[in-house]
Amino acid sequence: MTEIQFKHVTKIFGKKVEAVKDLSFIIEDGEYVSLIGPSGCGKTTTLRLLAGTVLPTRGKIFFDNEEVEKLPIQKRNLGFVFQHFAIFPHMNVWENIAYGPTVKGKRKSEIEELVEHSLSSVQMKKRAESFPSELSAPELQKVSLARVIAAEAKILLLDEPLGALDQKIREEFQFFLRDFVKKQGLTAIHVTHDQAEALSISDKVIVLNKGQLIQMGTPEDLIFSPTNLFTSFFVGESDFIEGYILDDSTRFSKVRVGLESVYVQNAGISKGERVVIAIRREFFDVKKPNKNNENFLTGKIISDKFLGLFRRVKVLLKNQQIIEAKIHAKSPIKFKENETVHVIIDPSRTRCFEFPKEGIQKSLEM
Amino acid sequence: MVSVRMEKVSKNYGKVVGIKDLSLSIKDGEYVAILGPTGAGKTTTMYILAGLISPSSGKVFFDDVDVTNIPAEDRQIGFVFEEYNLFPRMSVEKNILFGPIVKNLDLSVSRKVAYELLNLLNIKGKEKNYPDEISGGQKQRVALARAIVSNAKLLIMDDPLRALDAKIRDILQVELRKLVKDLGLTCIHATHDTHEAMRVADRILIFKDGQIVQEGTPEEIYNNPYSIYVADFLGENVSFKGKIVVENEEKYLLTENNLKLRVQTDFSSGTNVVALVPLELIDVYNKEESSNLNYDNIIPGKLIQAKLIGEFFELILDISGMKLKAYELIGKKNVPTSPNSEIVVGMDKDDFRIFELKNEKLINSEKSIEDE
Numbered sequence: 001m002t003e004i005q006f007k008h009v010t011k012i013f014g015k016k017v018e019a020v021k022d023l024s025f026i027i028e029d030g031e032y033v034s035l036i037g038p039s040g041c042g043k044t045t046t047l048r049l050l051a052g053t054v055l056p057t058r059g060k061i062f063f064d065n066e067e068v069e070k071l072p073i074q075k076r077n078l079g080f081v082f083q084h085f086a087i088f089p090h091m092n093v094w095e096n097i098a099y100g101p102t103v104k105g106k107r108k109s110e111i112e113e114l115v116e117h118s119l120s121s122v123q124m125k126k127r128a129e130s131f132p133s134e135l136s137a138p139e140l141q142k143v144s145l146a147r148v149i150a151a152e153a154k155i156l157l158l159d160e161p162l163g164a165l166d167q168k169i170r171e172e173f174q175f176f177l178r179d180f181v182k183k184q185g186l187t188a189i190h191v192t193h194d195q196a197e198a199l200s201i202s203d204k205v206i207v208l209n210k211g212q213l214i215q216m217g218t219p220e221d222l223i224f225s226p227t228n229l230f231t232s233f234f235v236g237e238s239d240f241i242e243g244y245i246l247d248d249s250t251r252f253s254k255v256r257v258g259l260e261s262v263y264v265q266n267a268g269i270s271k272g273e274r275v276v277i278a279i280r281r282e283f284f285d286v287k288k289p290n291k292n293n294e295n296f297l298t299g300k301i302i303s304d305k306f307l308g309l310f311r312r313v314k315v316l317l318k319n320q321q322i323i324e325a326k327i328h329a330k331s332p333i334k335f336k337e338n339e340t341v342h343v344i345i346d347p348s349r350t351r352c353f354e355f356p357k358e359g360i361q362k363s364l365e366m
Numbered sequence: 367m368v369s370v371r372m373e374k375v376s377k378n379y380g381k382v383v384g385i386k387d388l389s390l391s392i393k394d395g396e397y398v399a400i401l402g403p404t405g406a407g408k409t410t411t412m413y414i415l416a417g418l419i420s421p422s423s424g425k426v427f428f429d430d431v432d433v434t435n436i437p438a439e440d441r442q443i444g445f446v447f448e449e450y451n452l453f454p455r456m457s458v459e460k461n462i463l464f465g466p467i468v469k470n471l472d473l474s475v476s477r478k479v480a481y482e483l484l485n486l487l488n489i490k491g492k493e494k495n496y497p498d499e500i501s502g503g504q505k506q507r508v509a510l511a512r513a514i515v516s517n518a519k520l521l522i523m524d525d526p527l528r529a530l531d532a533k534i535r536d537i538l539q540v541e542l543r544k545l546v547k548d549l550g551l552t553c554i555h556a557t558h559d560t561h562e563a564m565r566v567a568d569r570i571l572i573f574k575d576g577q578i579v580q581e582g583t584p585e586e587i588y589n590n591p592y593s594i595y596v597a598d599f600l601g602e603n604v605s606f607k608g609k610i611v612v613e614n615e616e617k618y619l620l621t622e623n624n625l626k627l628r629v630q631t632d633f634s635s636g637t638n639v640v641a642l643v644p645l646e647l648i649d650v651y652n653k654e655e656s657s658n659l660n661y662d663n664i665i666p667g668k669l670i671q672a673k674l675i676g677e678f679f680e681l682i683l684d685i686s687g688m689k690l691k692a693y694e695l696i697g698k699k700n701v702p703t704s705p706n707s708e709i710v711v712g713m714d715k716d717d718f719r720i721f722e723l724k725n726e727k728l729i730n731s732e733k734s735i736e737d738e
Contacts, residue, residue: 038501038531038533038534039501039502039531040501193531193532194532195532195533195676196532196675196676199674199675199676200673200674200675200676200680219674220674223674223676223696234533235676236676236677237536237677280677280696280697281677282677282695282696282697283696283697284697285697305565305584306564306584306585306588307561307564307565307584308560308561308564308584308588308600308601308644308646309561309601309646309678309693310646310677310695312565326677326695326697327695327697328646328695328698329588329644329646329647330647330714330717349697366501366533366534
């Protein structure tokens with residue numbers, strides 16, 4: 001159990017490639033944190049900085065208030081799990097797990113105790129004599145985890161640990177992994193390109209883009225309360241509607257969109273300012289025009305496409321912007337092309353941001 | 367723009383069967399997805415259509431012309447693979463124009479087409495960059511432009527988005543379909559991802575062991591899977607085992623744990639069946655809402671656990687001692703999320719996909735193709 005802190009960490013490779021830029025965050029003792037972001041965003045560099053295999057160009061990293069650079073590697077208490085297992089093929093499971101403590105020069109009785117304990121922590125006692133080639137992918141990953149325990153690590157660094165597993169097994173293993181980390185009281189940092197995995201396994205998620213920290217928060221924070229356009233764009237699917245604040249005096253701000261207006265979450269942006277309303281696609285509701293409909297924008301159906309898990313209804317709004325709603329697979333209303341509809345907006349489920357100076361497209365660049 | 371037909375095509379690799387007696391037809395301008403697990407024969411089918419391997423038996427037609435023995439370079443095909451296969455020492459522009467140069471096409475025309483494609487694919491401005499200077503998503507866009515630039519009429523893609531991040535995959539699925547439709551290409555796209563197949567394609571062919579086990583529009587396949595294999599491949603299901611009973615001319619499924627569920631089925635009374643319901647069709651409400659609901663089946667139960675998994679809540683429920691999972695879109699109002707709360711589950715009779723259970727083994731309700 002260790003608290004990890006990054007203070008203004010920058011890493012520059014060569015002369016100009018800024019892999020991470022002024023990164024600051026705290027990972028609390030025993031927390032499970034995932035790093036997500038587009039490829040090249042700095043996830044792997046961040047993990048390598050934690051591992052100590054690369055050193056910061058500027059800034060400092062602390063483990064429990066001690067500067068990492070001053071801690072010898074064996075005192076950092078790190079354990080690693082990679083996508084491709086990195087297990088010795090010529091040693092059986094028992095020997096693989098005993099390797100760490102043996103190299104550290106532990107006594108034989110102590111090693112035996114550690115290995116037994118580690119094997120039972122991953123429910124692999126029965127496979128102690130097996131060789132890696134006889135094990136399935138999830139079993140191999142359990143051996144990697146047992147090795148972490150045998151090495152008495154306190155911090156677990158995971159680099160795409162489920163990348164080699166099939167979808168269905170992946171989901172089961174996510175559950176196992178989180179449970180394991182919590183039972184062992186480890187602080188875990190997990191790099192993945194799979195958002196769904198990050199959201200379902202972690203206490204907190206860090207979103208990175210172009211080497212910078214965009215948002216750190218619980219999965220609920222990222223989904224329901226993104227603090228910026230990029231998080232709205234990257235986590236799940238959102239549409240962005242442009243407008244101007246007409247009234248900012250109440251709990252919900254009134255925004256002019258084309259010739260219409262809607263109420264959205266008041267983000268403290270003043271009257272007259274240009275804004276972007278971000279709405280997740282599953283928060284839109286599309287209805288036939290009706291005088292009882294409230295807080296809507298008018299549009300015409302472009303398509304209503306069935307997708308199994310849900311339907312995607314694409315609408316061209318009056319202001320010529322296109323939005324797409326995700327609705328229940330079996331929703332009873334079917335829409336025809338060109339039909340006029342109301343896109344209902346629940347103000348409490350919107351986010352409102354200042355219109356980025358560089359334009360929306362540019363601000364979402366990955 | 368070309369129509370494609372395969373007639374009784376087989377391909378054996380020694381003793382291993384790649385595809386077996388496979389027939390299919392694709393209309394001019396149609397976007398078809400081939401969906402199936404590894405080893406189902408997707409890649410073999412694509413390679414035979416492209417002319418990269420020849421079939422052991424059977425024939426391939428483009429626009430009713432037999433092309434079985436025509437080599438790949440004369441078939442006017444664009445091919446995109448999972449790996450981008452770009453030439454690392456050529457710029458983006460040179461990569462795209464490689465085909466036209468080798469084929470001696472009019473370069474001024476090709477260059478114009480190339481620029482239009484780069485524009486359509488949002489990679490304008492990267493012409494002079496080298497492959498290692500652009501991202502995975504951009505590389506695949508370049509590979510796509512290269513595949514189309516030399517007048518390809520048929521675009522064949524073998525899991526083209528597999529290596530990309532989820533977000534980029536999302537974006538490219540939309541772009542791909544738009545591009546194919548804008549250019550009026552006929553397109554075959556193999557994938558193991560059901561959601562991707564449904565998103566891009568007009569029609570889906572589901573492969574198993576070198577054969578097509580079902581084909582149809584995404585909606586047809588989803589609503590009426592012919593077999594448990596297909597239903598399972600399309601997504602996650604809850605399964606109820608039991609017996610069909612008839613009361614007052616209505617059919618019910620009496621499950622092993624004594625639930626009585628109203629169902630729609632052609633199976634007669636007394637048949638042992640297994641019924642599958644896709645998790646997203648299991649609608650969950652707070653108990654207080656039960657009087658306002660309109661479902662064929664409304665069953666009380668308890669919520670064990672709710673977890674946010676992106677666009678869905680994953681709910682674990684206890685219904686008559688049976689543990690089951692349900693997905694609710696997070697946009698739905700008042701999804702129950704507090705553990706141990708009393709809930710009700712709503713399911714309509716056509717939510718159940720019902721298959722006969724013979725000798726305690728799961729057997730497809732449809733005759734399997736091997737019997738034909």
